[in-house]
Amino acid sequence: MFDSIALLLAALVSADAHPDLIIENVTVLEVESGEKLPSRNVAITDGSIISVSSEPVESGENSLVIDGQGKFLIPGLWDTHVHSVTNWSWHAPLFLAHGVTSVRNMHTSETEGYAIIREIKKQAARGEAPRMIANGFIVGGAEDPWDGVLEVVTAEDARKAVEMHRQNGMDFIKVYEGISPEAYRALMEMAEEAALPVDGHLPGRIRTQEAVMLGQRTIEHGIAFALGCSDPNKAEALQASYERPALAGLPGLIEFMLMLRAYDEARVEEDCVALARLMSDHGTASVPTIINSLTADAELSMATPGQREALPSSLYAQWSEMAASPFSEAVAKARGPVMSPIRSEIATLKEAGVTILAGTDLGNPFIAPGVSLLRELELLVEAGLSNREALEAATTAPAKVFKLEGLGCIVAGCKADLVLLEADPLESISNVRRISSVVIAGHYHSKSDLDRDVLQALDAEDR
Ligand SMILES: [Zn+2]
Incomplete structure (x- = not known):
C-alpha cells in the first residue's frame, strides 16, 4: 500500500517537474537526412530527451539551462x-x-x-x-x-x-x-x-x-x-x-x-x-x-x-x-x-x-x-x-x-547522449574537434570539466 502511494507521488512529481537540462536555441543536426533544424530547444529529464521543439521550454529552479546559440547538436x-x-x-x-x-x-x-x-x-x-x-x-x-x-x-x-x-x-x-x-x-x-x-x-x-x-x-x-x-x-x-x-x-x-x-x-x-x-x-x-x-x-x-x-x-x-x-x-x-x-x-x-x-x-x-x-x-x-x-x-x-534503440538520435524518447559543437561538422568534418560540451545519460559535462578530468587521469597514469 505504502509503495503504491510512493509510486503515485513520484509519478505526479515527475509529470509536473521541469526538465533537468535544457539546451536552448541550438541547431539540431539530423544525421540521416543531413537536415539542420535551427533554433531548437532540447529538454532532457532522467537521462532522456523529452522534447525537441521551436517552442520555449519552461525551466524550473533546478533546471540547468545551456545557451546553444550559434552551436550545433549531434548525437554522441x-x-x-x-x-x-x-x-x-x-x-x-x-x-x-x-x-x-x-x-x-x-x-x-x-x-x-x-x-x-x-x-x-x-x-x-x-x-x-x-x-x-x-x-x-x-x-x-x-x-x-x-x-x-x-x-x-x-x-x-x-x-x-x-x-x-x-x-x-x-x-x-x-x-x-x-x-x-x-x-x-x-x-x-x-x-x-x-x-x-x-x-x-x-x-x-x-x-x-x-x-x-x-x-x-x-x-x-x-x-x-x-x-x-x-x-x-x-x-x-x-x-x-x-x-x-x-x-x-x-x-x-x-x-x-x-x-x-x-x-x-x-x-x-x-x-x-x-x-x-x-x-x-x-x-x-x-x-x-x-x-x-x-x-x-x-x-x-x-x-x-x-x-x-x-x-x-x-x-x-x-x-x-x-x-x-x-x-x-x-x-x-x-x-x-x-x-x-x-x-x-x-x-x-x-x-x-x-x-x-x-x-x-x-x-x-x-x-x-x-x-x-x-x-x-x-x-x-x-x-x-x-x-x-x-x-x-x-x-x-x-x-x-548493434540494435540499440534510443541511441544515435535526437528526438523525444532518445537517450540524452549528445555533443554540442562550436561549428557545423556538415561544413567540415574537422569541426567535430570543436567541442563545447558533452551530455551522457542526461549528465552535462562542460569542456573545461572534461579537460580537467583528462589532465587528472593522465597525471595519475604518469605517477
Ligand atoms: Zn582490435
Whole structure:
C-alpha cells in the first residue's frame, strides 16, 4: 500500500517537474537526412530527451539551462573498435572529452574482465563514462597471439564459448583468425540460437564470402575484405618478389606488412564489387579502422593533431622513440601506400550500400583514445565518404547495427547522449574537434570539466 502511494507521488512529481537540462536555441543536426533544424530547444529529464521543439521550454529552479546559440547538436559519437578495459581509468575521460559516448570493446585479457565490464556499464548508467558493449574474451585458436584467447577447436568448445558469453551477459562474440572452420560453423549456429551476434576478424581457412553468408555481423579491418576478393596466387608471388629491408628484428611483422601490401595489389575489382554486394544483401557491416592501417607509418601517426594531449607523457615518449627508430621506417616502407587501396575499398563498399562503422582499434601502439576517433572521421572523408556519411558511421549506423534503440538520435524518447559543437561538422568534418560540451545519460559535462578530468587521469597514469 505504502509503495503504491510512493509510486503515485513520484509519478505526479515527475509529470509536473521541469526538465533537468535544457539546451536552448541550438541547431539540431539530423544525421540521416543531413537536415539542420535551427533554433531548437532540447529538454532532457532522467537521462532522456523529452522534447525537441521551436517552442520555449519552461525551466524550473533546478533546471540547468545551456545557451546553444550559434552551436550545433549531434548525437554522441561511437568508437566501435576499442580495447579499453585494462586502461579504462584514463581512456574513459579522453573518450568523453572528444565526444565519444559509446564504445564497443573487442576483447580483454583481464582475468576479471567480466566483472570490470559490468562495473564500467554501471558508470555509464550514472553518466560518468561512455557506454560500453563488450564481448569479454576473443574466440580463437592456439596460434592467435593474444593473452586470454578462448581456444575453440571442436563444436563442443564452441558450445562452451557461447554458453560462457551468455551466462556472463556479454553483448556479442568476437571471433578471431585461429578458430577452426568446424568450430566456427558450429558457433555461428549456436550463437544465433542464443541471440548472440558474432563480430570480428575473418577466421583463417574461412572465406570472407562464407562468413558473410553465415551471418557474421561485422568484418573488422580492411584486410578481411581484400582477402575475399584478391587473387591469392598473385598475392603470394607479389609477396615473394618484394625487396626485404636489410634490418634485423621482428621479421614476422615485416612479412605481415608485405602480405597486406600484396593482397591490396592483387585485388580483382569485379570480385570486390560482388563481395560488397553480398555484404550489403546480408547486412554485414564493415569496420575499416583506417587509422590503424595508417599506423604502419608510425611517425605520421604520432603527428596526428591532438595526439600528445591525449596520452600520458611516459607513453607519448615511449611511442615517439619507437616511431623514430629505423625499424619503424622499415615497416612503413614494407607496407607501401595505404590510403589509395583504402580509397578504392571504401568506394566499392559505399557503391554497394554496405554499412560502414567508425572504429579505431585503440589499444594498439600509436593510437590515442578519443582523438583517434575524430581522426578516423576525417580519414573516412579523405577516403571518400561525405561529411554526413562519416558522422553516420559514428552515430546512427552503430546504433542500428548493434540494435540499440534510443541511441544515435535526437528526438523525444532518445537517450540524452549528445555533443554540442562550436561549428557545423556538415561544413567540415574537422569541426567535430570543436567541442563545447558533452551530455551522457542526461549528465552535462562542460569542456573545461572534461579537460580537467583528462589532465587528472593522465597525471595519475604518469605517477
Ligand atoms: Zn582490435
